Amino acid sequence: MTVTAATELTERESALLASVPTGLLINGQWRSAASGKTFSVEDPSTGNVLLEIADAGAEDGAAALDAAVAVQEEWAATAPRVRAEILRRAFDMVTARAEDFALLMTLEMGKPLAEARGEVAYGAEFLRWFSEEAVRSFGRYSTNPEGTAQILVQKKPVGPCLLITPWNFPLAMATRKIAPAIAAGCTMVLKPANLTPLTSHLFAQVMIEAGLPAGVLNVVSTTTAGQVTGPLIQDTRLRKLSFTGSTPVGRRLLADASTNVLRTSMELGGNAPFLVFEDADIEAAVDGAMAAKLRNMGEACTAANRFLVHESVADEFATKFAAKMGAMTTGRGTDPATKLGPLIDGKSRDKVHSLVTDALADGARAITGGAHAEGPGYFYQPTVLQGVEPGSRILSEEIFGPVAPIVTFKNEDEAVALANDTEYGLVAYVFTKDHNRGLRMANRIETGMMGLNAGVISNAAAPFGGVKQSGMGREGSIEGIAEYQYTQYIGFPNPNNA
Numbered sequence: 243m244t245v246t247a248a249t250e251l252t253e254r255e256s257a258l259l260a261s262v263p264t265g266l267l268i269n270g271q272w273r274s275a276a277s278g279k280t281f282s283v284e285d286p287s288t289g290n291v292l293l294e295i296a297d298a299g300a301e302d303g304a305a306a307l308d309a310a311v312a313v314q315e316e317w318a319a320t321a322p323r324v325r326a327e328i329l330r331r332a333f334d335m336v337t338a339r340a341e342d343f344a345l346l347m348t349l350e351m352g353k354p355l356a357e358a359r360g361e362v363a364y365g366a367e368f369l370r371w372f373s374e375e376a377v378r379s380f381g382r383y384s385t386n387p388e389g390t391a392q393i394l395v396q397k398k399p400v401g402p403c404l405l406i407t408p409w410n411f412p413l414a415m416a417t418r419k420i421a422p423a424i425a426a427g428c429t430m431v432l433k434p435a436n437l438t439p440l441t442s443h444l445f446a447q448v449m450i451e452a453g454l455p456a457g458v459l460n461v462v463s464t465t466t467a468g469q470v471t472g473p474l475i476q477d478t479r480l481r482k483l484s485f486t487g488s489t490p491v492g493r494r495l496l497a498d499a500s501t502n503v504l505r506t507s508m509e510l511g512g513n514a515p516f517l518v519f520e521d522a523d524i525e526a527a528v529d530g531a532m533a534a535k536l537r538n539m540g541e542a543c544t545a546a547n548r549f550l551v552h553e554s555v556a557d558e559f560a561t562k563f564a565a566k567m568g569a570m571t572t573g574r575g576t577d578p579a580t581k582l583g584p585l586i587d588g589k590s591r592d593k594v595h596s597l598v599t600d601a602l603a604d605g606a607r608a609i610t611g612g613a614h615a616e617g618p619g620y621f622y623q624p625t626v627l628q629g630v631e632p633g634s635r636i637l638s639e640e641i642f643g644p645v646a647p648i649v650t651f652k653n654e655d656e657a658v659a660l661a662n663d664t665e666y667g668l669v670a671y672v673f674t675k676d677h678n679r680g681l682r683m684a685n686r687i688e689t690g691m692m693g694l695n696a697g698v699i700s701n702a703a704a705p706f707g708g709v710k711q712s713g714m715g716r717e718g719s720i721e722g723i724a725e726y727q728y729t730q731y732i733g734f735p736n737p738n739n740a
């Protein structure tokens with residue numbers, strides 16, 4: 243592994259940062275926080291401050307919700323085609339500015355530019371997908387079984403929403419909520435993660451330029467999330483909370499949301515098992531493992547967290563996987579040679595390292611990596627651990643870093659038991675040449691999503707989400723818009739009998 247040198251900001255990077263709105267977006271205007279406070283956004287490759295942005299307080303949160311509530315009725319009455327065309331324009335604009343979005347994401351989050359470009363394409367796709375869904379929201383009309391009455395069913399927007407997003411996919415996690423909310427006719431307050439708010443700010447500006455009316459989307463970045471969102475969740479005018487983030491925070495927000503019986507969507511943490519059967523194509527499994535483990539430096543809810551490998555192929559898989567992991571070039575994401583960026587901050591890196599040291603203390607062996615990388619920034623060596631004992635802490639907690647613990651199994655039943663031995667159920671990966679076995683695993687593993695001989699399966703057209711403590715609700719696909727709608731039934735006497 244090599245770490246490339248950290249660099250100062252280039253002229254282009256400085257110019258891009260200078261174009262990012264630094265205020266709070268409330269009722270179509272970027273403004274300072276009522277307190278006048280700001281906070282710093284850092285480059286995780288260097289620890290340098292990139293930009294100071296407004297730090298919202300409770301008063302700003304309230305103003306944002308006031309703005310969303312004020313325009314909800316008018317926005318809900320907007321023709322679906324109008325909403326669709328705003329989304330479609332936004333898709334075109336984000337796509338035209340893909341390089342700006344990618345660079346900004348790389349600067350604030352650290353992912354290599356090539357991956358950031360991938361996220362721009364992925365994130366933009368939610369805008370296109372939901373521009374197409376906005377005009378295809380159908381109800382139904384039927385007669386009751388007795389023939390005495392008619393049943394009319396329509397879909398309506400749930401109303402003002404609070405959207406809370408994490409730092410790891412700064413564009414896609416925002417568009418995956420904002421686009422269906424717009425398509426359904428909801429207004430919203432977005433609270434982006436304070437570690438990576440800049441992409442959301444640039445995106446919100448694009449939404450304004452695409453013609454989104456003032457007040458429909460409001461953005462409150464803050465370092466005091468609970469103080470800003472807590473009162474909103476207790477406000478009876480709020481109708482929906484959509485949260486993407488960790489399970490502990492989601493659990494707490496769910497409890498808070500119970501006061502007003504708020505509609506909730508929860509996209510929470512994962513602990514994905516990656517199963518390699520004895521009949522798998524090992525080269526394909528290693529490639530899949532690289533993608534499932536190292537996408538976003540392992541900082542993805544979908545990241546493979548536990549590698550469960552049949553004992554007869556475990557050594558071959560581990561050796562080939564470790565060789566590829568060890569050959570990764572780590573560095574600042576803007577360097578074209580970089581394949582792996584830094585972790586988001588020192589706290590995250592320390593957590594990753596403590597999981598590794600605990601596993602080593604429990605008897606595991608690091609066959610590559612196992613330590614911090616030297617130099618500035620929060621880099622961690624890509625690491626493969628063999629001989630990890632079932633029950634180790636690293637198998638029960640989200641690693642959120644480039645570390646792959648390998649556990650062996652003897653047969654299918656044992657593989658399923660290991661895979662299901664977690665409170666999470668977001669995604670699982672299965673590598674086998676036996677299609678029936680693959681589908682059997684889908685039946686037996688408790689998971690919202692499964693990659694069959696595939697290490698990355700995220701797609702705007704697919705329903706993304708988990709079971710167990712990975713959350714509830716689905717984002718993307720035809721299910722995604724339903725999270726922002728409620729079903730209304732209107733009953734009346736059958737006119738034939740009048």
Ligand SMILES: NC(=O)c1ccc[n+]([C@@H]2O[C@H](COP(=O)([O-])OP(=O)(O)OC[C@H]3O[C@@H](n4cnc5c(N)ncnc54)[C@H](O)[C@@H]3O)[C@@H](O)[C@H]2O)c1
Pocket residue numbers: 406407408409410411415433434435436467468471472486487488489491492494508509510511512542543544640668707708712713
């Ligand atoms: N299932 C998914 O789709 C998905 C996608 C991305 C990330 N994640 C999960 O997110 C986690 C990583 O993201 P993170 O570190 O930003 O998670 P986090 O839970 O710490 O924070 C997520 C968001 O919640 C906010 N927040 C934190 N405490 C809050 C509070 N008390 N009240 C209101 N808001 C609060 C944060 O500021 C941030 O905006 C991982 O667990 C990952 O698996 C899940």
Ligand SMILES: O=CCCC(=O)O
Pocket residue numbers: 410411414541542543544700706
């Ligand atoms: O971090 C989790 C989200 C990843 C994805 O949408 O593919």
